[in-house]
Amino acid sequence: MSAGLSLNGISVGYGGRAVLSGLDLPAVAPGSVVALLGANGAGKSTLLKAMAGLGGATGRPSGQIILNGQDLVGMPLEQRVHAVGYLPQALPQGSSLVAYEAVLSAVRAVRPDTPRDHVEASIERVFDTLGLRPLALRRLRELSGGQRQMIGLAQVLVRNPRLLLLDEPTSALDLRWQLTVLETVRRIADAERSICVIAIHDINLALRFCDHVVVLGHGRVLASGPPTHALDSDVLRHAYGIEARVEQCSRGFRLVLADRALPDAGRAATPFQ
Numbered sequence: 001m002s003a004g005l006s007l008n009g010i011s012v013g014y015g016g017r018a019v020l021s022g023l024d025l026p027a028v029a030p031g032s033v034v035a036l037l038g039a040n041g042a043g044k045s046t047l048l049k050a051m052a053g054l055g056g057a058t059g060r061p062s063g064q065i066i067l068n069g070q071d072l073v074g075m076p077l078e079q080r081v082h083a084v085g086y087l088p089q090a091l092p093q094g095s096s097l098v099a100y101e102a103v104l105s106a107v108r109a110v111r112p113d114t115p116r117d118h119v120e121a122s123i124e125r126v127f128d129t130l131g132l133r134p135l136a137l138r139r140l141r142e143l144s145g146g147q148r149q150m151i152g153l154a155q156v157l158v159r160n161p162r163l164l165l166l167d168e169p170t171s172a173l174d175l176r177w178q179l180t181v182l183e184t185v186r187r188i189a190d191a192e193r194s195i196c197v198i199a200i201h202d203i204n205l206a207l208r209f210c211d212h213v214v215v216l217g218h219g220r221v222l223a224s225g226p227p228t229h230a231l232d233s234d235v236l237r238h239a240y241g242i243e244a245r246v247e248q249c250s251r252g253f254r255l256v257l258a259d260r261a262l263p264d265a266g267r268a269a270t271p272f273q
């Protein structure tokens with residue numbers, strides 16, 4: 001059985017309108033953090049939902065999503081939720097549950113038979129890892145947007161899935177929490193040999209922590225590869241309709257410097273279609 005994640009000819013859309021067509025991703029190895037980039041409307045969330053098996057309006061994608069030798073497409077949801085953890089773009093609802101209960105219910109939904117002391121130990125580990133202990137007994141509806149986003153992440157991490165699909169997990173977070181999230185995900189991928197796919201708009205944060213970059217646009221993969229090679233000015237113009245430079249920071253990471261938005265006529269990928 002080959003380990004890792006690959007996509008073969010994935011096509012998915014809504015009501016007969018294709019968003020992504022024939023998408024391929026050559027195998028990424030266990031332990032990889034993959035940044036999923038692209039303009040608004042490029043299809044990042046659609047792809048993550050298809051991988052999570054939660055297409056809803058998208059229905060079942062065609063093609064293959066191979067995780068550790070098994071095709072996730074068509075795999076029953078009860079089986080898939082053991083392997084895949086998905087953090088949606090929308091923040092968790094502000095319910096009357098306290099944060100601890102919300103994370104507990106995330107484990108119970110997937111592994112109802114796990115002994116209570118194991119569950120409690122894993123919840124405490126995740127709260128410590130993310131620095132969330134002070135929030136454990138606070139009601140979700142009384143938390144800020146960023147705090148609820150962190151609890152949503154805890155709900156995914158506590159299940160220790162082989163594949164983590166995180167849709168803009170840092171969108172509501174300040175700089176310190178953004179780093180905490182990316183550092184944590186990086187550490188978990190390294191330690192557990194899990195694979196993490198993150199849809200993210202902060203390209204520089206992505207380049208700092210990922211092993212692999214996938215840029216979506218025009219319903220396909222515009223660029224794919226290691227952060228040192230996947231992005232250049234042409235790719236950024238096609239993907240985002242911007243004039244930009246890719247430079248190297250003093251620590252050796254790639255850094256995108258966005259200079260200006262190009263007029264619509266100069267854009268190759270048109271968001272808001």
Ligand SMILES: Nc1ncnc2c1ncn2[C@@H]1O[C@H](COP(=O)(O)OP(=O)(O)OP(=O)(O)O)[C@@H](O)[C@H]1O
Pocket residue numbers: 014019038039040041042043044045046047057089272273
């Ligand atoms: N439930 C839906 N029904 C019909 N079309 C949809 C639905 N959800 C998304 N779309 C369309 O699918 C396309 C891709 O949307 P998607 O949310 O995957 O983009 P995205 O790259 O995640 O964008 P963003 O960066 O703005 O979150 C867009 O044209 C969008 O309008």
